Amino acid sequence: MRAALALALLAGFFVLALGLLATLGALSYTQFEQGEIVTGGALALMALALGGPPLVAMGIAIFVTPRPSGVPLTREAHPELWWHVDELARIAGTPGPDDIRLISEPNASVWEHGGARYMSLGLPFVAGMSIGELRSVLAHELGHYSGGHTKLSALTYRATLTLRLTTERFDTTGVLYAWARLYALVAAPESRKHELFADEVAVAAAGREAAARAMLRIGPVTEAWSDYLTWYVSLAAHADRTPPLVEGFRSYLDHPRRVHQLRELEPLMAELEPTSVFDSHPPVRERVAAMRTTGALSLVAEAVDERPAHTLLAGTPVADLVGVSGPPITWAELAPLAGPALVRWKADALRHAGRVSKIGDTLPDVLRGLEQARLHDITGRPVDGSLTSEQAHEAAVEAVTELLGCMVADQLVTANRATLELNWGGLFLLRTADGAAVYPDDLVEPAVRDANRVAELRVRLRSLGVDGL
Incomplete structure (x- = not known):
């Protein structure tokens, strides 16, 4: 109805x-x-x-038709992936897709067009999940097929696109926007019902634990992928080199610090997820609770297949998906090649902030500003006005820690007193002449967080060979 x-x-x-x-x-x-x-x-x-x-x-x-994009994952090149898809389709009671594409976005979707069935699978999910978790994602999407949710996809796609274009680009009166909001209010519960149905298929096909874990992991993996692109893949783009990108993301996720961060993010993101009556998806926390209490019969063993899902890609080239090109290079070789330019750029950002705030643009100036409890003068007013004072302070600490660490690294590398090595837990570490490893963020954070510890930082920096303090 x-x-x-x-x-x-x-x-x-x-x-x-x-x-x-x-x-x-x-x-x-x-x-x-x-x-x-x-x-x-x-x-x-x-x-x-x-x-x-x-x-x-x-x-x-x-004239806009949804078209498959990304890297084709064919049966011939990826037989194990298709074996899982075919098995899950049988459990879901539906024909599987005719075409599977690997895309760069952290997303998965299915649709039908011209009698053919298509599936898009996000590289972050394949690279960042276990096979058991990915099976849940696949089963959820196949559930949309078995539930008949894609039957009207072409019609609703064009209709809702027209509605969105009208209200976002052309509507100047607000009358049509109000109607669009009414449509969203009515349609959202039906969309949420579709998602819960697909979740039940995921539980039946992949098991409760795998389904719940995959659902909780989607948000943190998405955040991790964004960070990985910003800090690590950007190094490759800057150097016009192609490191092993999928393996790099696995190294990022497997670092003990990242493991801890992502485990903390899972319940936090689920708990703090905002809700609205216009949401087309139920909140993650509600979906996970339903998965763990659903009466749907799991048709597979509950043990989660912990093997990394990226093994299903079988060497698929992914560089074009993330805008990387150039000769192959190892991550270890990439850090000293592209790292100095990146830390110089971040250090220049702190120098600029120092000039704008009148604190000064040298390392001694910044340390003196921190000693005078002028952290928030360096960062300025928070862009997000909804942040609490505690959240704004924490954001300022994180930002200045990152920039100050890069300023220290820039000075030591420029003076040939240290070299840069890749650190999957925090971008770079500094390797001094005596072979010692120095982690810039860990080095400066205590002083950024507590003005009383700036003197301690000065002593440590002098011991590393930073002059003029």
Whole structure:
């Protein structure tokens, strides 16, 4: 019933827009016929403002067709992946996809077009999950097939795209936006019901534990992937070299510090996830609770297959997906090649902040500012006004720790007193002439967090060969 109402509202959206265009257009024509040029012109403008946007958006949406993108994962090249997909499709009671593509986004989706079934699978999920967890993701998507949720995908895709384009780009009056919000309010519960159905399929096909773990892991893996791209893959892009990207992400995730961080993030992200009546997906915490208490019969062993899912990729080239090109290079070789430019760039950012805040742009100036408890003068006012004072302070500590660590690294590397090595737990470590390892973030964080420890940092920096303090 609700699904039919949602479709009726979608149709009503266009009927409303076209009705406004026709009615106001007719009134405008009548006014022009009567010689009321000003009134007729005003009505014509209103007709165009209210009825024109959906027509323009509809024209755009008609010619937009969802097309498979990314790297094809064929049966011939990836037999083990397809074996899992075929097995899960049998459990879900549905034909599987005809085409699977690897995409760069942390997402997974299915759709139908022209009688063919397509599946997109995010590289972060394959690289960052176990096979057991990935099976749950695959089973969830196959559940959308078995639930018939993709049958109207072409129609609803174009209709909702038209609605979104209208309200985001063309609607200047707010009338059509209000209708779109009403549609979202009605459609969201039906979409959430679809997601819960697909979750039940995931539990039946992959087991409760794998399904719950995969659901909790999606958010942290997404955050980790973003960080990995920003700090590590950017090194490769800067140097025009291609390191082993999938293996690098696994090294990132397997570092003890990252393991700890991600374990802390899982319950935190689930607990703090905002909710809205317009959400098309239920909150993660509710979905996990339902998975662990569902009456759905698990059709597989509950033990999770802990093997890394990236083994299913079988050497698939992924460099183009993340914008990397150039000759192959190891991560160990990449750090000294591209690292100095990156730490110089971050150090320059701190120098700029020092000049803007009038603290000064040298390392002694920044240390003196920290000693005077001027941390927040360096970072300035928080961009996110919703942060509490504690959250703003923690964000300032993290930002300045990162920048100050890079400033120290820049000085030591420039003076040939240390070299850069890759550190999967914090980007770089400094290797001094005597072979000692120095972790810049760990070195400076106590002083950033506590002004009373700046003197201690100065002593440590002098021992490393930093002059002028």
